[in-house]
Amino acid sequence: MIQDPSSKYRRFDPVGLTDRTWPDQVLTAPPIWCSVDLRDGNQALIEPMDRERKLEMFELLVAVGFKQIEVGFPSASQTDFDFVRDLIEQDRIPEDVTIQVLTQAREPLIRRSFEALEGAPRAIVHFYNATAPVMRRVVFKMEREEVIELAVTHARMIRELADARPATDWTFQYSPEMYSGTELDFSRDIIDAVVEALGSTPDNRCIINLPSTVERSMPNVFADMIEWTGRHLQHRDSVILSVHPHNDRGTGTAAAEFAMLAGIERVEGCLFGNGERTGNVDIVNLALNLYTDGIHPGLDFSDIDAIRSRVEYCNQLPVHPRHPYVGELVYTSFSGSHQDAIKKAFAAREEGAIWEMPYLPIDPMDVGRSYEAVIRVNSQSGKGGVAYLLEREHGLDLPRRLQIEFSGVVQSVTDATGREITAAELWNIFNDEYLGETGDYRYRAHQLVEDSASGHVDLKVQVDVNGQTRTLSAQGRGPIEAFVSALSEELGEPVTVVDYHEHAIGGGADARAATYIELKLGAGRTLFGVGMNGNIVTASLSAIISGINRALAAQRADRSAA
Numbered sequence: 135m136i137q138d139p140s141s142k143y144r145r146f147d148p149v150g151l152t153d154r155t156w157p158d159q160v161l162t163a164p165p166i167w168c169s170v171d172l173r174d175g176n177q178a179l180i181e182p183m184d185r186e187r188k189l190e191m192f193e194l195l196v197a198v199g200f201k202q203i204e205v206g207f208p209s210a211s212q213t214d215f216d217f218v219r220d221l222i223e224q225d226r227i228p229e230d231v232t233i234q235v236l237t238q239a240r241e242p243l244i245r246r247s248f249e250a251l252e253g254a255p256r257a258i259v260h261f262y263n264a265t266a267p268v269m270r271r272v273v274f275k276m277e278r279e280e281v282i283e284l285a286v287t288h289a290r291m292i293r294e295l296a297d298a299r300p301a302t303d304w305t306f307q308y309s310p311e312m313y314s315g316t317e318l319d320f321s322r323d324i325i326d327a328v329v330e331a332l333g334s335t336p337d338n339r340c341i342i343n344l345p346s347t348v349e350r351s352m353p354n355v356f357a358d359m360i361e362w363t364g365r366h367l368q369h370r371d372s373v374i375l376s377v378h379p380h381n382d383r384g385t386g387t388a389a390a391e392f393a394m395l396a397g398i399e400r401v402e403g404c405l406f407g408n409g410e411r412t413g414n415v416d417i418v419n420l421a422l423n424l425y426t427d428g429i430h431p432g433l434d435f436s437d438i439d440a441i442r443s444r445v446e447y448c449n450q451l452p453v454h455p456r457h458p459y460v461g462e463l464v465y466t467s468f469s470g471s472h473q474d475a476i477k478k479a480f481a482a483r484e485e486g487a488i489w490e491m492p493y494l495p496i497d498p499m500d501v502g503r504s505y506e507a508v509i510r511v512n513s514q515s516g517k518g519g520v521a522y523l524l525e526r527e528h529g530l531d532l533p534r535r536l537q538i539e540f541s542g543v544v545q546s547v548t549d550a551t552g553r554e555i556t557a558a559e560l561w562n563i564f565n566d567e568y569l570g571e572t573g574d575y576r577y578r579a580h581q582l583v584e585d586s587a588s589g590h591v592d593l594k595v596q597v598d599v600n601g602q603t604r605t606l607s608a609q610g611r612g613p614i615e616a617f618v619s620a621l622s623e624e625l626g627e628p629v630t631v632v633d634y635h636e637h638a639i640g641g642g643a644d645a646r647a648a649t650y651i652e653l654k655l656g657a658g659r660t661l662f663g664v665g666m667n668g669n670i671v672t673a674s675l676s677a678i679i680s681g682i683n684r685a686l687a688a689q690r691a692d693r694s695a696a
């Protein structure tokens with residue numbers, strides 16, 4: 135990089151529009167969408183689509199709901215020519231869909247394009263020529279007037295060729311190429327001349343497409359350019375104004391949205407932003423931005439993953455895991471505070487209410503994604519995420535202090551391994567820590583006799599103690615009190631129950647109880663034990679044993695550390 139970039143790169147001049155209105159506009163409806171996947175997208179592929187892939191893409195675009203589809207550059211390649219012929223001859227174009235083809239403003243290419251379109255019920259003939267100063271100077275070596283003459287001559291030719299084929303319903307589209315880098319007054323002059331040459335009227339409008347062939351300015355400057363152009367065209371009412379943003383500065387989406395505010399009625403782009411260099415504007419992104427603003431885009435992305443895999447197949451290019459709305463990771467939170475907020479918001483959410491989900495701008499279900507990947511656990515995660523996964527996968531509703539305790543256990547694993555823990559691995563860790571069979575005591579069976587007169591119970595619990603079966607007996611006001619009293623005697627120090635939580639998992643005959651008991655052995659620290667069983671008393675006794683085993687292990691660890 136050089137020290138003074140201004141010696142090499144010219145800053146893009148602002149338009150100087152002081153009475154701009156676009157910043158105060160609000161979008162209330164989608165634009166006309168035109169997919170250029172089969173043309174601009176295709177011309178940017180390492181391996182352009184073959185016939186079979188083109189057809190797959192066309193059918194996908196139709197299924198998504200595009201009503202205008204640029205199907206190719208038939209004068210440029212036999213593949214594109216044959217593909218357009220197939221669509222027409224095999225009657226593959228639905229009645230509400232119009233195909234569009236691109237051609238340079240060159241006679242042989244225009245004639246060949248009409249040949250390709252012979253017999254089409256409807257078609258948009260899209261022609262372009264370079265207008266930007268560098269292109270006029272370097273490519274055409276022409277003055278402004280000569281470039282206008284080139285455009286007008288070919289516009290007339292197109293109109294004549296169309297008039298000679300009245301069976302097709304024709305629409306004309308003109309692009310001053312590199313509108314984004316062309317002087318505004320020159321774009322206006324050439325557009326005015328072309329609109330007149332095409333004979334467009336308010337009842338028979340042409341499309342004027344303003345391409346950011348290379349994105350050159352900040353999106354606010356682009357919006358000023360669009361508003362300026364819209365205001366200064368001589369025949370604005372005879373024109374459908376369209377944009378064709380590329381993403382060279384990474385602001386293609388913003389540019390398109392600002393252009394909509396500035397008055398354009400149509401957007402050309404590609405699915406997931408395929409296209410030349412950094413891509414065409416991503417229509418999925420634009421459409422779902424509208425959707426999350428409460429406006430139906432008129433395109434259907436209900437199964438976005440299926441669309442992605444078909445696009446990846448056709449383009450032979452992967453979609454990035456962080457790509458808006460579709461990437462593999464875009465509905466996933468790893469970080470603790472995000473997970474905590476999501477977990478709480480899911481718990482607070484009422485069916486049918488407005489979507490107010492922290493860190494999830496769209497309900498994944500709306501685009502066919504599940505809640506499964508919403509929370510994933512690694513060393514950046516906190517108790518909320520861990521608890522969320524145990525709740526979602528196993529129906530466990532851990533009390534807050536147990537969440538904190540278990541999150542510490544998980545954190546020590548993630549810190550040690552440095553990698554993500556899957557939901558299955560998380561369950562194994564939970565199982566080993568609280569439900570495992572490795573501690574000093576193991577529950578075997580119990581017998582409970584209730585004395586309704588005294589309100590006391592007589593409890594016998596059969597346990598394995600380090601491999602030997604023993605029976606512990608005690609009385610109490612309930613099974614927990616009785617068992618804790620028996621264990622206190624057995625262990626020679628008091629066992630104190632600090633807290634108790636219990637809930638059902640599942641329903642009906644298969645319902646099970648999950649019991650969480652926070653207890654203290656002697657003067658040791660308080661620890662949780664967990665029990666799960668179809669019998670609520672067994673679940674409680676198992677939870678006490680789980681807690682005692684953990685307390686004994688902690689005592690041993692504390693002694694060996696001392």
Ligand SMILES: CC(=O)SCCNC(=O)CCNC(=O)[C@H](O)C(C)(C)COP(=O)(O)OP(=O)(O)OC[C@H]1O[C@@H](n2cnc3c(N)ncnc32)[C@H](O)[C@@H]1OP(=O)(O)O
Nearest residue numbers: 174177207209210211238239240262263264273274311347
């Ligand atoms: C910004 C865009 O995406 S525009 C679309 C671009 N897409 C493509 O180019 C993909 C398909 N293109 C092709 O297959 C070929 O480029 C074709 C068939 C269109 C033309 O092929 P060729 O005639 O061999 O020319 P080539 O590809 O070298 O293009 C350069 C020529 O086109 C001329 N040209 C470029 N744009 C235009 C235009 N809009 N109108 C008239 N002439 C033009 C140039 O002046 C140059 O002419 P020259 O050879 O007399 O100097």
Ligand SMILES: CC(C)C(=O)C(=O)O
Nearest residue numbers: 262309312345347378
């Ligand atoms: C032909 C035009 C619309 C184009 O693809 C571009 O300028 O990017």
